[in-house]
Amino acid sequence: MSDVMVRAENVHKSFGSLEVLKGIDLEVRAGEVCCVLGPSGSGKSTFLRCVNHLEKINAGRIFVDGDLMGYRERGGKLHELGERDVAKQRRSIGMVFQRFNLFPHMTVLQNVMEAPCRVKRESKADVRDRAVALLDRVGLGAKTESYPGQLSGGQQQRVAIARALAMRPKLMLFDEPTSALDPELVGEVLDVMKDLARDGMTMVVVTHEIGFAREVGDKLIFMDGGVVVEQGAPREVIANPQHERTRAFLSKVL
Amino acid sequence: MSDQTTTERARPEPIKAVPVRHPGRWVTIAILAVLAAMFVHLLVTNDNFRWSFIFLSYEDGKRGVMFTGPVLEGLRGTILLTITSMAIGIGLGVILAVMRLSPNRILSSVAFLYTWFFRAVPRLVLAILFGNLNILWSRVGFGLPFDKQIGDLFGIDNFNGQFYSIRAVDLLAGFVAGMLALGLSEAAYMAEIVRAGLQSVDQGQTEAAVALGMSRFQVLRRIVLPQAMRVIVPPTGNETIAMVKDTSLVAYVPVAGELWFQLNAVSARTFVVFPVLVAALIWYLIICTVLMIGQFFLERHYGKGYGATGRARQRLRDIEVEQGGRITTTGEGT
Numbered sequence A: 001m002s003d004v005m006v007r008a009e010n011v012h013k014s015f016g017s018l019e020v021l022k023g024i025d026l027e028v029r030a031g032e033v034c035c036v037l038g039p040s041g042s043g044k045s046t047f048l049r050c051v052n053h054l055e056k057i058n059a060g061r062i063f064v065d066g067d068l069m070g071y072r073e074r075g076g077k078l079h080e081l082g083e084r085d086v087a088k089q090r091r092s093i094g095m096v097f098q099r100f101n102l103f104p105h106m107t108v109l110q111n112v113m114e115a116p117c118r119v120k121r122e123s124k125a126d127v128r129d130r131a132v133a134l135l136d137r138v139g140l141g142a143k144t145e146s147y148p149g150q151l152s153g154g155q156q157q158r159v160a161i162a163r164a165l166a167m168r169p170k171l172m173l174f175d176e177p178t179s180a181l182d183p184e185l186v187g188e189v190l191d192v193m194k195d196l197a198r199d200g201m202t203m204v205v206v207t208h209e210i211g212f213a214r215e216v217g218d219k220l221i222f223m224d225g226g227v228v229v230e231q232g233a234p235r236e237v238i239a240n241p242q243h244e245r246t247r248a249f250l251s252k253v254l
Numbered sequence B: 001m002s003d004q005t006t007t008e009r010a011r012p013e014p015i016k017a018v019p020v021r022h023p024g025r026w027v028t029i030a031i032l033a034v035l036a037a038m039f040v041h042l043l044v045t046n047d048n049f050r051w052s053f054i055f056l057s058y059e060d061g062k063r064g065v066m067f068t069g070p071v072l073e074g075l076r077g078t079i080l081l082t083i084t085s086m087a088i089g090i091g092l093g094v095i096l097a098v099m100r101l102s103p104n105r106i107l108s109s110v111a112f113l114y115t116w117f118f119r120a121v122p123r124l125v126l127a128i129l130f131g132n133l134n135i136l137w138s139r140v141g142f143g144l145p146f147d148k149q150i151g152d153l154f155g156i157d158n159f160n161g162q163f164y165s166i167r168a169v170d171l172l173a174g175f176v177a178g179m180l181a182l183g184l185s186e187a188a189y190m191a192e193i194v195r196a197g198l199q200s201v202d203q204g205q206t207e208a209a210v211a212l213g214m215s216r217f218q219v220l221r222r223i224v225l226p227q228a229m230r231v232i233v234p235p236t237g238n239e240t241i242a243m244v245k246d247t248s249l250v251a252y253v254p255v256a257g258e259l260w261f262q263l264n265a266v267s268a269r270t271f272v273v274f275p276v277l278v279a280a281l282i283w284y285l286i287i288c289t290v291l292m293i294g295q296f297f298l299e300r301h302y303g304k305g306y307g308a309t310g311r312a313r314q315r316l317r318d319i320e321v322e323q324g325g326r327i328t329t330t331g332e333g334t
């Protein structure tokens, strides 16, 4: 395991003629929690999706735990990885979405067991034990046989976290995990994430929860217009933003 | 009042009210009852229906026309033809739908052309066409295309690039021709149904599955298709029932082992027309009823995890557990 979990070097991404990421540089060390802040449309989601190669980048490099994402470098030339190799890289990266994206036709337990059983082909009994333990950990031990449609938003998001953890990822990506939740449900999801952070999970979290960033974050990135405007220790950036745009944004969300 | 609230709150009396009257409904029901009675009267009193011809015996020493050997054989053929052609239709339909949605232009155009062609050609024409394909080719085989022409080009006489071939009449006569005509035509319709189903599934589902490291095939098989089934099953039920009746078209291929052909044969021999039609109608009714029951269970299976009823049932179960008691419900659910 290398010390640096995520390294982004000069990442560019365009959709057609719209350039969304204009050279992102970022380093997240193993065990760190990196919070990403920024106004809507600044490219936060896009960057996160580039990290696990859900989007192909146009220029730059992204390394996760030392592996170049999506490509193989041989003789100074880049070769695109096949579907199978990309899938293999993604296995060790968990992702949690704003809209949960649980599989509605499966029970909570099946949701959590699906990927370890099908993708990693682990034994069903082992996976079941682990899944039940994970669901207990996120406080849903009693809901294993429910369908996602029968759960509240907060419960669904906790299942989604358990589902990602079941693959034993070394990195977790969160894309505004609490933005679709009623205010009184936000806390239960953040508690699970804090618990994860305490356990030493490396996390990249796009969020508007300043309190969470200040309390749990080791690093804060402020993005605007496809570039990293400012970064540093969360407390310092929040208390004393150096850049005008950061100041303007923080004054709106605080 | 006030002392009530200090102790446990009493459950209020159940409401006993006179329900709203619906005189219009009763009038409608009365009219329908009279019409039904008239219909039954018509069926039982008119001897020309010849029920015994249909059910008991149509000739001396023979069973009723519905249950004679050739007709039962025909029934078997009809069911077999429905199953096989729908299997081809659904299997090929899924492949075509996936091709149609592929980002690869060539694949999606091929799927489009297929759908365009087979939806445009009437099934009856297709059935007759397939029955006569052996006029075009004496042998049907599988191998290199243009093998003879390539052989000629290099000066080899009778170069044979066929790996496997059989006589066309063996393959394309009768049943197989009918099955292919119906199945290939059905695939075009199923492709559209499956495509609509696949597109109805939220893009986030694919994204979540891919992010977990699932392959594209696994995503389709485990995540997208099962959810698409909710949209796919009802129109597929329609298609299957339509197919049961369209199998009668293969009488023109011609295929003898089919219900309509066999009943017609009886009719031609005995000069009895109407009761034979009624016998056909009864068999088609029975098959379609069975299919509708099957569809009901399929829809229930793929409806798992959806809908207010599931949610309400779960709530009820939760309350039951909390109260440690039992709430009686009418109707048993999954």
Ligand SMILES: Nc1ncnc2c1ncn2[C@@H]1O[C@H](COP(=O)(O)OP(=O)(O)OP(=O)(O)O)[C@@H](O)[C@H]1O
Pocket: A015, A018, A020, A038, A039, A040, A041, A042, A043, A044, A045, A046, A047
């Ligand atoms: N698949 C796509 N095709 C075209 N444009 C896209 C696509 N995905 C994102 N964009 C555009 O890229 C820009 C950045 O989007 P992104 O979702 O990364 O922003 P964000 O910072 O996550 O915003 P939000 O806070 O609203 O989620 C937006 O202008 C968006 O319209």
Ligand SMILES: [Mg+2]
Pocket: A044, A045, A046, A175, A176
């Ligand atoms: Mg976003």
